[in-house]
Amino acid sequence: MADHQGLYILMLSIHGRICGTPELGIDADTGGQVGYVLDEMQALARDPRVSRIDLLTRRFDDSDTNPIYGAPRELLESGARIIRLPAGPAHKYLQKERLWDYLDTFVDGALHFIRSEDCIPDVIHSHYADAGYVGVRLSRLLGIPLMHTGHSLGRDKRERLIAAGRKAESIDRQFHFPRRIAAEESVLSEASVVLASTRQEVDEQYGLYENAVRAHFKILPPGVDLRRFSRPGRQRSSPLLPGLRHFLEAPRKPPILAIARPDERKNFQRLIEAYATDPVLREQANLVLVMGQRDRLGQLPHGAKRVIQSILHTVDDYDLYGRVALPKHHEPEDIPEYYRYSAIYKGVFVNPALTEPFGLTLLEAAASGLPVVATRHGGPQDIIRYCRNGILVDPLNIGEMQDALRQMLFDRQRWQRASRAGLLGVRRVYSWEAHARRYLAEVERILRRQRKQLRRESAARQGVRRALPTADHLLISDIDNTLIGDPAGLATLMEWLREHPRVAFGVATGRNLKQTMEILAAHQVPRPDICITDVGTRIIYGSKLREDQDWAAHLHYRWWRDGVLQALARVPGLRLQEKFTQGAFKVSYYVDPKRPPTAKDLQQRLRERQIAAHVVLSHNCFLDVLPIRASKGHAIRFLAFRWGLPLHAVLTAGDSGNDADMMGGEICGVIVGNHSPELHGLKDKHHIYFASAHHAWGILEGIQHYRFPGQAHA
Incomplete structure (x- = not known):
């Protein structure tokens, strides 16, 4: 890979509608996180230490959305780039x-993008759980x-929704909390640093x-664009x-202003009930709810539609016509004007969310x-501590919310003190x-630590190999019950490989190298170009059986073999296998x-x-x-x-649980007909073919299904 001057930061923010002029509030996924990521990357791009910054997000060409989201690349004024990659239905948001x-x-x-750019990033920075995955x-x-910013966290949000009366089974089904929380746990285990906005976010x-x-953890609050947001003068x-x-x-x-997308977690319903049931607020103040964009209510996603319908019902039930504003559209430049409008008429901004990871709107x-009234759950605690410009409330307590709004709206001296303190604090x-x-500064700390680690390992490392330079396709098969098991099928597969010399052949197995060589020789299988042994912990090349030391060094990360033995020494139902089956990793x-x-x-x-x-459990009787x-x-x-092979030029074949992660993504996966039941969950997954034929015949059936190797050029 080519060297580069300065830092190269690769950001990941996958969901929502992301472009240089963001349509913030247009839907539930295009809100504060999108604005945060764009502001952060452009601030970094302006620093002379950064030579390059790219943001990877999802590409889609939906006729109901702006055509920019179908553009593979977008250059921003700061020099940062948005790179859009396909994932899922191409024509559907x-x-x-x-x-x-x-x-x-x-x-x-x-991976395709990084390889095509011929430039390795210095750090990866993921935003939210899906990008963390x-x-x-x-x-x-x-x-x-890896650096990571959570923005909002699954466990905390799940607890808040349950506290608000939602059923656990329903929200898990709607929001996929088990998958999200598992991804967040994995990030915490592996990220070099997790960036948090507040101490409360870390602790609670x-x-x-x-x-x-x-x-x-590193506490690193976001900023605010002082060029856009300013007092009315x-x-x-x-x-x-x-x-x-x-x-x-x-x-x-005086307006009570709230700006957020129409989401149940933003708690607008309790805000409007607090306003509707307080005669003083109704008589002396207006309520202005800026809840994203909408043309027709019926076209909104179900959750957003439900929130707005509930608000409209409350307006009607309490006859709030003439007192509540629900604008349907706004331009990006209107948002600063809403704050200034509220400040001109001595209003208050309110964030009543069940929990707020930070609170950019504050x-x-x-x-x-503009003074604020905000939820006490999350980042507003720190903002109010530094800016001293408002009151924190329990978002589930309507009476507490009403008291705070009255104090801030109708005590002129308190309003003036909060307004001045907020202006000073934010600057x-x-x-x-x-x-x-x-x-x-945090990136440089991470890279210094990494360089020290690399120097310690340099004696064991080799240069980057360009192995098998003539191969443009790769077939990798598990051995037991996949490659072997039917001699006629195996012979036919070996003949196919001889007829396709540009297809490199490899095996991936739970066996160690000695066992692998013995069983291949016993079944008259020619020595493969590659052997991935010991359940993926060793990579061995060619006839001289040279080990890839870079892969070994890569696996050292936070590995403690003796600690594993100690932790599982007395677990009922486990018995350590023989010494010759064990490996360093x-x-x-x-x-x-x-x-x-x-x-x-x-x-x-x-x-x-x-x-x-x-x-990794295999055949319900082996554990690695x-x-x-x-x-x-x-x-x-x-x-x-490392070889520069696109993943759709790779075909893998297996039969058991420890083969599962060879499947999926852009790799062409084949599961042979005699597979274990533990693989049934992969049915209907992208690029995984379940063959009806057994053993090597199943591999050949998969080759025919994918038209491999021809399909890589399709």
Whole structure:
């Protein structure tokens, strides 16, 4: 890969609609996170230490959305780039909860992009749990440090929704919390640093996670664009008044302003009930709810439609016509004007969310001279502590919310003090330039630590190999019950390989190298070009059996073999396999099928000892514990990346659970007809073909199904 001057930062923010001029509020997934990521990357791009910054997001060409989202690349004014990669239906925009099944494809697309650019990033920075899932896998495959920003956390949000009366089964089904929380736990285990906006986020929100004790946190609050958000100055009127007169009888009354997407978690329903049931607020103030964009209510996503319908019902039930404004549209430049409008008429900004990871809108209000009332759950605690410009409330307590609104609206001296304190605090503590300086100091710390580690390992490392330079396709097969088991099928497959010399042949197995060579020789299989042995923990090349030392060095990350043995020494149902089956990066056990331990219990035991490892169960009787970066699938992707092979030029074949991660994404996966039941869950997955034929005949059937190797050029 080519060298580059300065830092190259690769960001990941997958969901939502992301472009240089963001349509913030257009849907539930295009809100504060999108604005944060764009502001952060552009502030970093302006720092002279950064030579390049790219943001990878999802590409889609939906006729109902702006055509820009179908453009593969977009150059921003700062020099940063948005790179859009396909994942999932090309002509359909998907909400983030529906993206989980396509994230492995996004990983493969990211690998294609990095390889095509001929430039390795210095760090990867993922935003939110879905990007964290992708970032962990890219970090494992490439050995690049991972930074992560959560934005909002699954465990905390789940608890808040349950407290608000939602049923656990319903929200888990709607929001995929089990998958999201698992991804967040994985990020905490593997990221070099987790960036949090507040101490409360670290202590109370991340504190709900098992792996939080192993994570390195850095508190780094975001900034606010002081060029856009500013106090009204000498203004005595607002350009928004004509539009607000459509809703408000007296638009110059002090407004109670809220700006957020229509999401149940934003808690607008309790806000409007607080307003509706307080005669003083109803008489002396207006309520202005800016809830994104909408043309027709019926065209909104179900959740957003439900929130707005509930608000409209409350307006009607309490006869709030003329007192509540619900604008349907706004331009990006209107948002600063809403804050200034509220400041001109001595209003208050309110954020009543069930929980708020940070609260950028509170900074925007402070920069506009507008006092705030905000949820006490999350980032607003720190903002109010630094800016001293408002009151924190329990978002579930309507009476507390009403008291805070009355205090801030009708005590003129308190309003003036809060307005001045907010203006001073936001300039003193929060700006994107200061954020970028602290961010890059953390990046440099990570890279210094990485360079020290590389120097310690340099004696064992080799240069990057360009193995098998004539091969443009790769066939990798498991051995037992896949490659072998039917002599006639095996002979036919070997003949096929001889007829296709540009297809490199490899095996991936749980066996060690000696066992692998013995069983291949016993079945008269020619020595493969590649052997991935010991459940993906060793990569061996060619006839001279040379080991890839870069892969071995890659696996050292947070691996503690003796700790694994200690943690699992007395687990009922586990018995250590013979010495010759063990490896430097593999601890293998027999499993008693009458009392098998659960993977969750074993993973918990390892976490308690702060061991970064994962467990693989095969045939319900064998268990392997491996480094967190090790697996057959990761080894295959590592090889493909180093050789410059696109993943759709790789075909893998297997029959059992420890073959599962060789499948999926852009790799052509074949599961032979005699497979174990543990693989049934992969049916209907992208690029996984279930053959009806057994053993090597099943591999040949998969070759025919994919038209391999021809399909790689299709």
